[in-house]
Amino acid sequence: MAHEGHNAPLSDTALRVKALESLLVEKGLVDPRALDAIIDAYETKIGPHNGARVVARAWVDPEYKRRLLRDATAAIAELGYTGVQGEDMVVVENTPEIHNMVVCTLCSCYPWPTLGLPPNWYKSAPYRSRAVSDPRGVLREFGVSLPEDVQVRVWDSNAELRYLVLPMRPEGTEGMSEEQLASLVTRDSMIGTGLAKTPEKRAA
Amino acid sequence: MNGIHDLGGMHGMGPIAPEPNEPVFHEEWERRMFGLFITIFAGGHFNVDEFRHAIERMDPADYLESPYYEHWLHSAETLLIEKGVLSRKELEERKARLAREAS
Numbered sequence: 388m389a390h391e392g393h394n395a396p397l398s399d400t401a402l403r404v405k406a407l408e409s410l411l412v413e414k415g416l417v418d419p420r421a422l423d424a425i426i427d428a429y430e431t432k433i434g435p436h437n438g439a440r441v442v443a444r445a446w447v448d449p450e451y452k453r454r455l456l457r458d459a460t461a462a463i464a465e466l467g468y469t470g471v472q473g474e475d476m477v478v479v480e481n482t483p484e485i486h487n488m489v490v491c492t493l494c495s496c497y498p499w500p501t502l503g504l505p506p507n508w509y510k511s512a513p514y515r516s517r518a519v520s521d522p523r524g525v526l527r528e529f530g531v532s533l534p535e536d537v538q539v540r541v542w543d544s545n546a547e548l549r550y551l552v553l554p555m556r557p558e559g560t561e562g563m564s565e566e567q568l569a570s571l572v573t574r575d576s577m578i579g580t581g582l583a584k585t586p587e588k589r590a591a
Numbered sequence: 592m593n594g595i596h597d598l599g600g601m602h603g604m605g606p607i608a609p610e611p612n613e614p615v616f617h618e619e620w621e622r623r624m625f626g627l628f629i630t631i632f633a634g635g636h637f638n639v640d641e642f643r644h645a646i647e648r649m650d651p652a653d654y655l656e657s658p659y660y661e662h663w664l665h666s667a668e669t670l671l672i673e674k675g676v677l678s679r680k681e682l683e684e685r686k687a688r689l690a691r692e693a694s
Binding site: 396397398400401402403404405406407408409410411414416417418421422423425426429430434471490492493494495503504506507508510511512513514515516517518519520525528529543546 | 596597598599600601602604605606607608609610613615616617618619620622623624625626627629630631634636639640643646655658659661664667668671676677681682685686689690693694
């Protein structure tokens, strides 16, 4: 995994990380192979495609949706998504009247088992500062403009509780399979900074 | 604690600028830092509240200017030193040796 070539000098930060890893391996506190396996899991297995399956199931199965809105942690675990930073989940439902959006103003809390690791903008000062004071302005930056009569609710995550948005099922998706529906569910639609894709956009 | 991390409602932080098709990690050191954090966290060397508190104790200017996973690095170094798992001197010496080997 040597992405830095021999001719590229390591940054001070990269050297600090290398020094830390090297010392912890030497002290027997870290197994480099375990580290590789963890990194691989978060790069290839754990990501928004997991959350998309949860959303698609809720769209096709009203009983599942009821369970999801009542006890999200248990309903998400039914599909096999459990673990670090998903221990206590709350799912908030978008409706024609209410749009939900999630932020972590204090840091970077995010539901890892369903969405993977957060994108940089989610952890950045601009998003964290403005999501709570100007959510409609933030949504416009993401290309989402909501009618004025739609209420916007912003949920501030914390270390104990993580939120996932259940986006609205797009029009014209009757008869689509659960798998096809999952492909319409974007990461941003589950953070609330986007909407689910329409079938035309998916084909494009 | 009302520190620099408490960003909700603050003005003047600029546009959000999401990156299209953003990779999970941008640099190799971010990838290693993430794996290191999970491993030492699982090893019970600190809990999540201690980890966040150590980030919140960062110098405010450094906090705003440094990339996200550098916050994790700062916190891991701080806590492992405070708990006596390793020392600042060990880290500095190892870093200097690795820099010599890399050049």
